[in-house]
Amino acid sequence: MTHDVQVIQEQTATCECSEKSPVSAVTFTPHTNEGKFYPHILMFCCNWCSYAGADLAGVSRFQYPASVRIIRVMCSGRIDPAFILEGFRRGADGVLLTGCHIGDCHYLKGNEYTRDRMVHVKPLLQIIGINPQRFRLEWISASEGRKFADIVKEFTETIQKLGPFELKE
Amino acid sequence: MLEVNRDPRVKLHTLTEVKKVSGQVGDFKLEVLHNPKYVTDKCNGCLACVDTCPAWGIDAYNERFSPRKAIYKAFTQAVPAKVVIDMVDCVRCGTCIKKCEQKAINLDEQPTTEILNVGTIIVATGWDEYKPPKGFLGYGVYDNVVTQMEFERLLAPNGPYFGHFARPSDNKVPKSVLFVQCVGSRDINKNPYCSAGVCCMVSVKNSKLIKQENSEIDVAVAYIDMRCAGKMYEEYFRDAREYGVRFIPSSVTRIKERKDKSLEVVLDINEPVKQIFDLVILSCAIVPSTTANNINQVLSLQMTPDGFFKEYHARLNPIDAQVPGIAFAGVSQGPKSIAESIMQARGAATSLGTIMHKGSFKLEMIKAIVNRDRCSRCGLCVTACPYNAIILEPDGIARVNDVLCRGCGTCAAICPSTCIDLRNNRADQYQVVIDKLFEEESPA
Amino acid sequence: MVESKEQNEHLRDIANLCYRCKKCSVICPVAPSGRFNPRKFIQEINLETPGRLKKGRKFCDTEEDIWVCLTCGQCRVCPQGLEIPEMVREIRKEVREQVPNDPRFTATETHMNIFPIAFELMRKNPKPAQKQTILNQYASIQKWPALEMAQTGSIAYYPGCFNLYEHALVNLHVQQTLTAYAIIRFLNLTGITPVVANDYCCGHDALWAGDEETFLSFGKRNIEIWKAAGVKTILVSCAEGFRTLSVDYPKYFPEFSFQVEFAADYFDRNQIFKKIRGFEVKCRSIVTVHDPCRSGRLVDGGHYESVRNLLQNLIFLEIVEMPHNRDEARCCGVASFRNCTDYARDMTRKRIKEAMKVGAKYIVTTCPKCVSHFQCVTLNEAAALKAKFGKDPPKVMDLFSFIYSAYNANDLL
């Protein structure tokens, strides 16, 4: 896809209700945070449940580690195992996939496909030689802000225990 | 009801079932099956045939309390005001044919199929009363244990007792009546939900009606908590108490019949207390109509675990279905009172009326698109699509129906040829995000 | 490396041997698609001066889409002995070096590119999967006897990419773990304890997609691992692995000094099943053998009979032959998980129909890719096939999975 003009306008905004914008000049410290391993976790959230759950966690001010990088997808059924491998290839220390609870899918049964497909992800990681604990599949509904924060916390701790992803360049 | 019949723009299809639905918003095709009425439209509702008919059946309208003829009109005010024949009860003697001046009776009528072509659909499949299993609190075993809907008939002026209610075992006016709340609802083993307080209000209403009819009768309501949330509802509840209805916070676990057919009820008020009642009414849960499931099979909509239809959004859009062009009205979407049903019905009418009035439906095209050059014609996406939005063209290439597709992307994840993807949610767009998220240093 | 380059030029030099008999383009299953034609491809090579060709630039913008070729080797009918698949591979490599993101190349991606990504991750991984552990986990889940596997020894069994397809292609029942389990179990039963090393993928797909770098890094490490384990003979059950180890490894790695044997050959030559006590397996069924290109046409002396001989060990089993068998076997449709297109699928379908016409209830093959592609059709189009033939489509199984399933059930219908 090509564009004649590829320019982007960037706006950083804070509403009155939010904290001070975090995008102020703070030096960039790569990879470690006060000497501690600082994991990078790729997280997929479905638009309807988990993303809303993450929003709720935000509105409720449930604190969790700044390790996750959330990508919003329309449905967890969109996630192919290739995306997870892609995340590892790009250097994620862990991949967390979240969707609506079974039976609750906005798209009837997209998450059932996810469930069936993701059964095979752990063995797949195993054969590639990645610790299967680096991947997790969770169901988080829009009302489970607390659960969202807990899962992120727990998963970050797991990854911290495992250490940085071995295959990172 | 009569108004509907008089309006020339409304076509009534009674004794009709929806067998198949195809198409999409703007152009649905409904295949409907007209079951035979055995009486043509010439019937003028004179009921002469009913008098002559020698065969009897059970009146479904009056629950099980009275008989009716094999040829019958459902009830006095039925719409359309014509008779029908129940072939289960009919003995095919032909008496009615001779009697009918309009020559409206045809015992050999066959079911017919018709295709209705419409722009939108409203699902208003309604509800059924939860029927307790036989023997539960004596229901189905003891004559004087009835459900709330059955009691409505006992009480009704057009019911078996013509408005002067009696108990079914001996047709005598009971001296004491007990309503038992939350039968089959708020119970994770039966139906976990509360029927939105409707059964509470019905019990309040009926207990009050009994007291108005005969203040001598002792009326009690055994409840877990009374859910009278609504405009004027609390006042209505207070009214009932002023009439002298006893509201007992207690759950009923056991009912035993005594020799005189009165019932010994064990109420748990701090400690078990036995009390005698002549009639026990079970306030049963509202459950989705049995037809809802059949309808859903032809419409393939989404249902919540309790079997009610799932709305687009519980808060922001409780009327429309997730499929465009379909809306819900009434209890099909969840337990509600008459007022709420009407509210939703009018909402559904407005929602769909807006689309139809405009004559066109606007689609955001975040939909699956097929790269025709790369499609291997395997058909995997067809089976994966939850909305049946993908079909294979005659040459085998997948084609997405933009109206049915809702843009979940399940097809994109399953495609072995990587040829189907979601507009503006493409794999390369995700990949670039994954790539950039974990880039170590800033490129600048 | 130097060697292979000489090989390249040699391959091209003989392109002018072609006398346009058109046998190749008649037999080529891709030619009708109009995107690739082996005869035209040879002519393209001949039209150019060797200097320009050396860079393969011609093929960056020619009509001949070299990524579409399946390298199935049916064109090896060439009376002049031109190795068209090998030539395609060389050109691919050069085109890839010159145009890293050739749109025609990315257009052949399938399965969201999961296999190249997986191979890249494997390549980066200094600690490959613990295959012995995975196999014994599998055995304990199935409640089957645990396997005896050695760390060092003279005979090794190479499971290759192992259960990668099984888990990357969900619901297709590519029972790669079962195949590996079956072979080791049978060897155990005759008292042989093979080495199962934590080796890497053989690099077949990378090589045929022109990614020599990945192939070389896999190969180098595999050779180190086998050397460290003191291996002399390597058994390979997968057709692709067999072709890569027996033909490509010696070509690319002068230090490759192992004897590579096709597992079916080894079993047949040593009469393994005769040695197993109480091996009287009944199997009242009809099978047909699909000969993969990688263990047939593309290696010397096509390893066809051993597969059939092994099946003869099953009592009551009827073996039928498809009209196209052995050297003439039709392609399963897709090679190295690229180009899952309509004509590729038609080829798969045709092969299945061939099998159904001869009345086979099972298609037995030795290549996990053939299994996955056949399964994709038989499972997903079962209804259409049943409507046409009035019976269920055949089941597709790997040779050793099939024998082990029969052995386990002692009557596989």
Added chain:
Amino acid sequence: MEYVKKLPNVVVADDDLSLCTDTGADHIKKLMNDNKANRLVVAACTPKTHLPVFQAVLLGMNLDPSYLEFVNLREHLSFVHMKDKTGAQRKAKDLLRAATARAALLEPVPVKMVPVKKSVAIIGGGVAGIQAALDLAKNEFEVHLIERKETIGGKMAMLDRTFPTDDCSI
């Protein structure tokens, strides 16, 4: 802010206290017009509530509303990483980098209009179905009221009197 300006494809970056107001929208419009920008990345609150607001801004500039990328800096960042400023900072940079990269790949999403027949089928002739039928008929739509039983009225017709006014049901 300084970081964002250096990212590829970014022509202008600015911050504002309240972007979702009219003045904020005007501010965006002015900046985009002055710098000839044709994609917008908003780093603010959640797209679940505020996406339409900024889509409207783009529409007002005759740009396709899908040329908009959202970075959820509020719900997913400042609200939840209050104590970890460094981590939040790093995460913000990552998210912005990714969002700007994706913005370059955005494509217009067309809008399709499908014609709608002016007729409706109502499945179920209970009180809700009847009410909907009447409303739609009054609006001159053709209504097909489909009922499984021999009469319409449903459960309502079986009731005696109804709460909370005790009037007759039929």
